[in-house]
Each structure stands twice: as C-alpha cells, then as structure tokens.
Amino acid sequence: MKHKHRWMLAAALLSVAALGLWRLPVQADGAYVAQIPDFKLQDPSGAEHTDEQIAGQNGTVIIVTIPNVKHGETQGRWSRWLTKDGWPENGPHFVMIEDLEQSAVREKALESMKEKFKPGQKPLLLLDHAGEVRRAFRVPQDETVVMIFNKDGALVKFYNDKPTLEDAKDARKLIQSMAK
Numbered sequence: 036m037k038h039k040h041r042w043m044l045a046a047a048l049l050s051v052a053a054l055g056l057w058r059l060p061v062q063a064d065g066a067y068v069a070q071i072p073d074f075k076l077q078d079p080s081g082a083e084h085t086d087e088q089i090a091g092q093n094g095t096v097i098i099v100t101i102p103n104v105k106h107g108e109t110q111g112r113w114s115r116w117l118t119k120d121g122w123p124e125n126g127p128h129f130v131m132i133e134d135l136e137q138s139a140v141r142e143k144a145l146e147s148m149k150e151k152f153k154p155g156q157k158p159l160l161l162l163d164h165a166g167e168v169r170r171a172f173r174v175p176q177d178e179t180v181v182m183i184f185n186k187d188g189a190l191v192k193f194y195n196d197k198p199t200l201e202d203a204k205d206a207r208k209l210i211q212s213m214a215k
Contacts, residue, residue, distance in 0.1 A: 067180065071095065071188040072171035076132065076161040079145070079152035084161055090188045094127035094213040096206075098158060099172050100179040101137045102144035109179045109197055114158060116203035122157050123214035127183070129158040136166030137176060183209055 075085050089095055096117065100110045110131060122129060138144050145162070152160055163169055166176075174180045181194040183206065192209060194202050 066173060067182060067190060067193055068171065068173045069190050071097075071184050072168070074168045074171060076163055076168060078154075078160055079148040079162065080154065082154070084159065086188075089128045089130050089159070090184070091128040092186050093125055093215055094186050094191075094210075095184045095188070096127050096129045096158075096210060097172075097182045097184070098131040098179065099169050099174045099182065100131065100133060101177070102133045102135065102148070103138055103140065105177075106179045112198050113179075113181055113194075113203070116198060116200070117206060117210065118157055119203075120207070123211055126210055126214040130161060131158040132161045132163050132168055132172075134163045134166045134169040136164065136169075181206065183213075185213070 071086050071090050073086050075083060077083050089097075098110055098113055100106045114131070117129070133144070133148070135141050135144065148160060148162070161168075172180075172182065178195060181198075182190055183192045185191050192206070194206065196202075
C-alpha cells in the first residue's frame with residue numbers, strides 16, 4: 036500500500052509541474068534573460084527610469100533582489116565590494132532592482148529606502164512593486180542575482196550565489212574592462 040501512495044503522490048506532483056503551477060528554481064546557464072528586457076520603474080523619489088535609460092554605452096550591472104534581512108546582507112556586500120575602489124568613470128551603469136512583492140516588510144522597506152535614497156548614488160535603486168521586472172529577468176523568487184550586460188544589452192556574466200571576494204574581484208575586472 037505504501038508504494039501505491041508514493042506513485043500517486045509522484046503522479047500528482049508531475050501533473051502540477053506540467054501545468055506550471057509549481058516551479059523549481061532553475062540555475063543552469065541560460066536560465067536568466069539573455070537581453071535586458073523592456074521595463075519602466077521608479078526610484079524611491081518617484082523619478083521614472085526605463086531599460087533604455089539604464090542600458091549604457093559601456094554596459095550595465097544589475098542586482099535583482101528583495102528588500103529583506105536575508106537578502107540585505109548579500110546585496111549590501113555586492114554593492115560594497117563592487118564599489119570598493121570607486122566606480123570607474125565612464126563605467127557601466129550600476130542598478131539595483133528591489134522586488135517589493137516578495138517583501139514581508141514592504142512598507143517599512145519603502146520608508147527606509149525613501150529616507151536613504153540619494154539621486155546619483157551607486158547603485159541606482161529601482162522599485163519593482165509587483166515583481167514583474169524580476170520575472171522579466173527570469174530571476175526565481177527568493178534569490179539575489181548580479182547580472183552584467185554588455186553595451187548591446189546582452190548578458191555577459193551572472194552571479195547567483197552569496198558573494199565571495201573572488202567573485203567580486205572577477206566582476207570588478209569585467210566592469211573595469213567595460214569602462215572607456
């Protein structure tokens with residue numbers, strides 16, 4: 036009888052997965068978007084920014100993340116390590132997209148971002164209220180991903196694990212090579 040129940044459970048899970056109601060995060064190469072998708076988001080001051088504005092002639096570095104404690108440490112570490120020696124003049128644009136849909140402390144996070152936001156800061160903070168842009172980048176829920184795009188908007192490299200100093204050095208070398 037036990038085996039019958041296991042087969043029934045397995046069949047039910049396969050049916051749910053086939054219908055697209057349940058998805059496992061996919062982390063294989065090519066799992067993320069190949070080109071910067073079209074989007075329009077606001078920064079905490081209410082200014083609107085589009086994909087065309089952030090796609091720089093020298094590339095773009097985008098951190099797609101969630102405003103919560105678990106991801107705050109990761110996004111903070113990436114931001115500090117990537118800007119440690121300053122951001123290269125004429126370097127790629129540096130943007131952080133916060134998926135507020137996943138935040139359990141949404142209002143508190145928004146309030147904090149509005150207080151701390153300064154125009155011109157690196158990275159540029161953009162608010163994804165409904166998680167639509169995160170999904171357009173094909174970033175699974177509950178993940179922080181750093182994506183580096185070239186001047187044509189094509190994905191060159193991504194980092195989807197907790198940052199290591201070696202990852203940061205690797206990313207900084209790539210960023211430096213993109214600066215003109």
